[in-house]
Amino acid sequence: MLDLGTSFLASVERDPDALAIVDGEMRLTYRQWYDKVSALAAALDETGLKRGDHVLTAMQNRWENATLHWACQFLGLVITPLNWRAKADEIDFGIEDAGTKAVFYDASTEEAVHLSRLAQHLPQFSAEALADIMNGRAPDAAPVADAVDWSLMLYTSGTTSKPKGVPRRHLAERAGAVAHVAQNLYRHGERTLGVMPLYHTMGVRSLIASSLIGGTFVCLPRFDAAKALDLIEQEKITNLYLVPTLYHDLLHHEAFSPERVASVSKLGYAGASMTDGLLKRLEQTFRPELFVNHYGSSEIYTFTIEQTAAAKPGSAGRAGINQTIRVVKLGSRDPDGRAAVGEEGEIIALMKSDEAFEGYWNRPDANAKALHGGWYFTGDTGFFDSDGDLFVTGRADDMIITGGENVSPVEVESCLSLHDGVAEVAVVGLPDERWGKIVVAFIKRRGDVTAEDLDRHCRDSGLANFRRPRRFVFVDEIPKSPVGKLLRRLLVAGDYSEERIPENQ
Numbered sequence: 001m002l003d004l005g006t007s008f009l010a011s012v013e014r015d016p017d018a019l020a021i022v023d024g025e026m027r028l029t030y031r032q033w034y035d036k037v038s039a040l041a042a043a044l045d046e047t048g049l050k051r052g053d054h055v056l057t058a059m060q061n062r063w064e065n066a067t068l069h070w071a072c073q074f075l076g077l078v079i080t081p082l083n084w085r086a087k088a089d090e091i092d093f094g095i096e097d098a099g100t101k102a103v104f105y106d107a108s109t110e111e112a113v114h115l116s117r118l119a120q121h122l123p124q125f126s127a128e129a130l131a132d133i134m135n136g137r138a139p140d141a142a143p144v145a146d147a148v149d150w151s152l153m154l155y156t157s158g159t160t161s162k163p164k165g166v167p168r169r170h171l172a173e174r175a176g177a178v179a180h181v182a183q184n185l186y187r188h189g190e191r192t193l194g195v196m197p198l199y200h201t202m203g204v205r206s207l208i209a210s211s212l213i214g215g216t217f218v219c220l221p222r223f224d225a226a227k228a229l230d231l232i233e234q235e236k237i238t239n240l241y242l243v244p245t246l247y248h249d250l251l252h253h254e255a256f257s258p259e260r261v262a263s264v265s266k267l268g269y270a271g272a273s274m275t276d277g278l279l280k281r282l283e284q285t286f287r288p289e290l291f292v293n294h295y296g297s298s299e300i301y302t303f304t305i306e307q308t309a310a311a312k313p314g315s316a317g318r319a320g321i322n323q324t325i326r327v328v329k330l331g332s333r334d335p336d337g338r339a340a341v342g343e344e345g346e347i348i349a350l351m352k353s354d355e356a357f358e359g360y361w362n363r364p365d366a367n368a369k370a371l372h373g374g375w376y377f378t379g380d381t382g383f384f385d386s387d388g389d390l391f392v393t394g395r396a397d398d399m400i401i402t403g404g405e406n407v408s409p410v411e412v413e414s415c416l417s418l419h420d421g422v423a424e425v426a427v428v429g430l431p432d433e434r435w436g437k438i439v440v441a442f443i444k445r446r447g448d449v450t451a452e453d454l455d456r457h458c459r460d461s462g463l464a465n466f467r468r469p470r471r472f473v474f475v476d477e478i479p480k481s482p483v484g485k486l487l488r489r490l491l492v493a494g495d496y497s498e499e500r501i502p503e504n505q
Contacts (some may be wrong), residue, residue: 005143165361421449
């Protein structure tokens with residue numbers, strides 16, 4: 001397997017004059033981009049950073065950030081990206097946990113970096129400083145890293161505990177990108193909207209995959225539906241790889257029209273489940289050649305792939321080209337303790353995958369919980385249907401047990417999403433003296449829909465009685481993480497007015 005520096009060089013030699021990256025007025029071919037990468041790599045090398053050192057980044061999706069990623073691959077530096085919304089204490093945590101040797105930031109994180117206690121003792125580089133460095137010239141950079149060197153360390157979201165570092169080698173990163181190209185049927189020269197953040201596995205994979213096909217990575221520093229529509233139209237974007245929330249925001253923006261996105265022929269999504277209602281609307285609006293549901297994680301990029309997502313709503317498909325997937329009985333730590341067809345259990349993935357990580361950074365406790373017998377226990381629940389397709393029903397921690405019955409929030413959300421009066425929906429379990437927990441639906445309305453209307457829809461749709469929400473809470477917004485993941489814990493902790501459905505209905 002090639003290291004990523006050599007992989008980038010192969011792209012430069014294959015397509016030197018192809019447009020590689022766009023960021024506002026900045027437009028670089030692969031040969032021009034390589035010149036920038038070389039100048040930055042030479043400057044970083046002169047600072048004393050050495051192969052294997054971690055460097056912390058906290059920047060939006062700008063060309064300086066993307067170029068830094070490639071320069072580090074040539075030098076064997078380990079990119080350790082944080083959310084550009086990170087606070088000073090989060091930057092301190094990343095510096096201490098990773099043993100960071102330098103910090104890179106832009107205007108969005110300048111204040112947090114300056115308030116960081118530990119960052120003051122490290123070399124710091126702003127995006128403007130990087131741009132100045134790259135205006136210079138240097139000999140063509142030569143890769144010093146090997147395929148087995150660390151390339152990247154992502155941090156998990158840390159919604160229930162401190163973030164966990166996920167170190168990944170060059171070979172795993174490139175394998176994930178090759179699989180991404182194959183599983184999304186990317187052609188030579190595809191144009192990708194580079195909006196999924198480069199601190200997230202989806203963003204990094206888009207960046208590397210684009211280089212493999214001589215494609216164009218069109219930077220959108222942070223998501224804005226109006227700007228995204230402008231870029232799709234102006235740059236003739238051919239594929240979109242987004243979380244469901246961003247698709248929702250595109251479709252519902254006042255400036256959206258099918259004509260503006262006519263260049264897009266392939267849709268892909270990951271990061272969260274997509275409701276049946278949104279699937280249907282995207283299929284009808286885009287009429288894509290390919291509509292991919294990609295199920296994976298930071299730890300192992302691909303679990304499963306469904307290439308006809310709208311044809312079988314809810315299906316995550318079958319194992320990716322580098323993977324083997326099983327569903328084991330809930331609570332089991334035996335990889336051979338498989339659940340029956342149709343039986344809900346925990347989804348596990350083989351650690352031998354070319355795309356897999358090898359364990360968490362300095363977290364033996366997390367390894368002991370997640371790694372068993374050569375398999376990664378994902379913490380996700382799901383089942384295989386009779387066709388052999390995987391359905392992901394949620395997180396084990398999200399499962400609602402009401403009156404002794406297990407209810408998957410995803411199933412209820414998909415049902416409610418098909419009602420025309422529902423713009424967005426999230427389902428959680430809230431404590432109840434009689435039932436233990438009851439199913440509660442939080443609804444962002446479209447129009448004047450009532451709780452009675454939605455309950456009637458659930459009954460008419462054939463949703464089992466014990467799965468029907470007993471309360472409907474109408475909210476202005478559904479809380480989500482910066483990359484669009486639903487934050488159910490914030491709904492559980494909130495105080496809302498509600499409409500209760502009588503329990504005898």
